[in-house]
Amino acid sequence: MTQDPWSYETAVDLDRTLSERLKNFPREPDMLVYGARLLAGAILRTWLRSYHHLVIRGRERIPVGKSCVLVANHASHLDTVCLLSALPINRLHRAFPAAAKDYFFESMPRAALASIVVNALPFNRETSIRQSLALCQRLLDTPGNVLILFPEGTRSPSGELAEFKPGIGLLLAGTDIPVVPCYLRGACAALPKGKIVPRPRKIELTIGLPRSYAHLKRGKDSALEISADLRAAIETLRDSIP
Amino acid sequence: MSPSAALESPIFRIYATIAILLLAAGGAAIQILKRTSKLNLEPAWNSYRGWLIMVPLVFGVIFLGREATIVFFTLLAIFGAKEFARATGLYRDWTMMGVVYASIIACGVVSLMPDYGLYMVLPVYAISAILAVPILRNQSKGQLQILALAILVFIYIGWMFGHVAFLTNTDHPYAYLLYLLFAVELNDVAAFICGRLFGRHPLRTNISPKKTWEGSLGAVGFSLLLPWILYFSLPDFTPFERLLAGLIVGVGGQFGDLAISVVKRDVEVKDMGALLVGHGGILDRIDSLIFAGPLFFHMSRYFHGL
Numbered sequence: 347m348t349q350d351p352w353s354y355e356t357a358v359d360l361d362r363t364l365s366e367r368l369k370n371f372p373r374e375p376d377m378l379v380y381g382a383r384l385l386a387g388a389i390l391r392t393w394l395r396s397y398h399h400l401v402i403r404g405r406e407r408i409p410v411g412k413s414c415v416l417v418a419n420h421a422s423h424l425d426t427v428c429l430l431s432a433l434p435i436n437r438l439h440r441a442f443p444a445a446a447k448d449y450f451f452e453s454m455p456r457a458a459l460a461s462i463v464v465n466a467l468p469f470n471r472e473t474s475i476r477q478s479l480a481l482c483q484r485l486l487d488t489p490g491n492v493l494i495l496f497p498e499g500t501r502s503p504s505g506e507l508a509e510f511k512p513g514i515g516l517l518l519a520g521t522d523i524p525v526v527p528c529y530l531r532g533a534c535a536a537l538p539k540g541k542i543v544p545r546p547r548k549i550e551l552t553i554g555l556p557r558s559y560a561h562l563k564r565g566k567d568s569a570l571e572i573s574a575d576l577r578a579a580i581e582t583l584r585d586s587i588p
Numbered sequence: 589m590s591p592s593a594a595l596e597s598p599i600f601r602i603y604a605t606i607a608i609l610l611l612a613a614g615g616a617a618i619q620i621l622k623r624t625s626k627l628n629l630e631p632a633w634n635s636y637r638g639w640l641i642m643v644p645l646v647f648g649v650i651f652l653g654r655e656a657t658i659v660f661f662t663l664l665a666i667f668g669a670k671e672f673a674r675a676t677g678l679y680r681d682w683t684m685m686g687v688v689y690a691s692i693i694a695c696g697v698v699s700l701m702p703d704y705g706l707y708m709v710l711p712v713y714a715i716s717a718i719l720a721v722p723i724l725r726n727q728s729k730g731q732l733q734i735l736a737l738a739i740l741v742f743i744y745i746g747w748m749f750g751h752v753a754f755l756t757n758t759d760h761p762y763a764y765l766l767y768l769l770f771a772v773e774l775n776d777v778a779a780f781i782c783g784r785l786f787g788r789h790p791l792r793t794n795i796s797p798k799k800t801w802e803g804s805l806g807a808v809g810f811s812l813l814l815p816w817i818l819y820f821s822l823p824d825f826t827p828f829e830r831l832l833a834g835l836i837v838g839v840g841g842q843f844g845d846l847a848i849s850v851v852k853r854d855v856e857v858k859d860m861g862a863l864l865v866g867h868g869g870i871l872d873r874i875d876s877l878i879f880a881g882p883l884f885f886h887m888s889r890y891f892h893g894l
Contacts, residue, residue: 352733354855355677363862377682377689378670 368461369451371468371481379462380439386463387438391431397546398424398536402432404553408526413486413493414556415525417514417576419584420496421505421534424544426464428530428551429494442485443494444469444478471499479517486523497573505534507584510577515559515569524556527576529583554583589654589761599821600650603766607643614639634866641864642873650765654756655700657765661753662696668745668870668878671860675851678737683725687717688738692746699750702757704894707750714742744847744878745871751882758894767821768884771837772876775811779842782806796849804842811838829891836883844879848872 359367359374367373394400408414416429426443433441445466451457460466467485469478485491497510518525529552536547557579562568594600618636622629649660666689673679673688691714698707718738722731755765783803791799812834815822825833848871852860861869871878 351854354675355680356855356857357674357677357679360674360857361859361862363865366862377679377685 365454365457368457369468373461375439382462383438383465384435387430387435390427391435394428394431394549397544398532398549400428400431400549400551402551402553405432407553407555408432409524409556412489413491413523415486415493415495415518415523416528417495417497417525417580418528418530419502419507419580420498420500421502421530421539422537424533424537424549425496425530426494428533428549429528430464432551432553433492437492439465440490441465441492441494442467444482444496446471446500448472467493475513479513482517497576501539502534503539505538507577507581510573512566512569512573514576515572516564518559518572519562519564519568520560522558522560524558525576526556527554527579527583528552529554529580529587531584531587550587552583552587554579589650589657589756591651591653594651594762597762599766600762602820603762603770604647606770607647611639611643631866638864638867646769650762654761657756658696658699658753661750662692664870664874665692665695665746665749668749668874669741671869671871672741672745672851675855675857675860676737678734678741681734684718684721684734684738687721688742688746691717691742692750695746695750696753699753699757702754704757707754711743711747714747715739718742748882749874749878751885752877755885758888763821764888767818768881769877770818771811771814771833772841772880774814775807775837775841776845776876778810779803779807792846795846795853807842808835808838811841824892829887832887833884836887837880840880840883841876844876847879848875
């Protein structure tokens with residue numbers, strides 16, 4: 347038969363194993379993964395609302411139609427799912443919580459959960475912070491993406507707000523990307539570091555007004571200034587809750 | 589089919605015993621060769637480790653019963669279809685893939701009911717739904733390729749492979765299903781071993797250059813003998829039906845292998861996926877079963893009913 351052959355656009359990651367594909371970033375959109383994520387999202391939202399009586403204040407402050415960064419205090423694995431619950435469910439595939447590569451992307455079950463359920467971005471907090479920040483930067487270039495960052499860098503065992511790492515400042519200085527400070531209360535009591543089974547404690551998520559740091563020049567000083575400013579903003583949110 | 593029925597079924601117990609013996613013999617053979625010869629046994633060992641996962645999995649599912657088996661084979665069909673779609677680029681069309689997945693799930697549901705007549709006419713509904721997709725979204729450019737690929741993936745990997753799950757609804761589910769699985773996989777192994785030992789003349793140069801006539805004919809010969817070796821499994825088969833069963837597995841199994849190889853060669857990929865080291869993707873493992881399964885099903889149904 348002499349006909350023009352069809353051209354096939356084979357998936358680029360066809361020859362990768364499932365675990366390699368899950369750990370890879372950015373991920374190829376996958377219908378079954380999207381379906382599983384939506385299902386998990388709906389279940390988690392119901393769970394948070396009924397078991398933890400999750401209250402979300404200021405949901406409307408999250409910018410729509412353009413990229414933004416959500417920053418919050420970090421004391422529990424529940425933090426990420428609470429923040430994701432503040433977004434409309436169809437925006438779930440565009441939300442990328444930065445997750446520690448050394449913790450979430452080494453073992454297979456965790457990598458599967460991190461990539462399928464929360465769509466996590468593998469953040470290398472030990473060796474190549476610059477590279478990870480560049481990855482974040484590229485995400486934010488696409489309008490509508492939401493990057494979720496915990497500038498403390500790890501979960502705080504006591505629930506107290508720890509010092510912020512300057513990486514967030516390096517990412518935001520001199521850009522008009524809106525950054526939304528958020529404060530989570532109760533997540534630490536519900537599921538502290540080291541525990542597996544969540545306790546039925548109330549969780550409150552307060553979302554602050556978005557701000558941006560276009561007026562600052564890129565550099566170490568402004569990075570420190572931005573992390574301090576965001577930390578102060580989250581402390582203000584904490585103290586403003588009745 | 590149920591856990592207690594499986595334990596009471598002599599056929600299930602015999603096959604489970606054979607499986608354990610074959611796995612033990614295979615592992616021992618590889619270990620002995622490793623110590624006595626200079627052959628590179630890394631691929632064989634990888635493949636063997638894959639079998640150590642797959643054999644208990646399949647036996648476990650069949651042990652659990654009819655529903656678990658149908659769900660398992662439907663999942664294999666769905667993920668097989670996904671591999672096919674990823675290799676051919678069809679996976680980018682989410683609407684079409686949604687229709688294909690839904691149709692494959694429909695095959696599983698009809699198997700669960702079970703309704704033989706409805707199962708046989710399912711392609712009518714599925715192809716109608718597939719053809720409706722470009723019409724509903726008012727598109728024509730490049731749609732023929734998408735339609736052709738979607739129909740092929742549903743008919744071949746969804747519906748035809750789904751016959752294997754439908755075997756659980758026959759009067760002799762353990763006998764037919766386990767015979768088919770054993771015969772097809774042993775046929776693959778026989779083709780591989782005969783090819784390695786006696787292979788000289790290439791079988792299909794443009795499709796699968798490593799396969800040889802010697803390997804292929806050796807496997808057909810082995811498969812023709814197998815219905816007599818596993819006599820207990822098909823006691824009411826006449827000699828003619830045993831001959832047919834042997835040919836279906838021996839010839840059909842290799843055609844199934846080559847059919848998937850044609851796709852792989854045309855889209856220029858080596859394996860359809862990378863699920864198990866040493867086995868490639870799901871389709872690389874079940875390729876022979878997709879072809880031989882429905883033929884065996886209809887042959888046994890024609891002579892012995894459901």
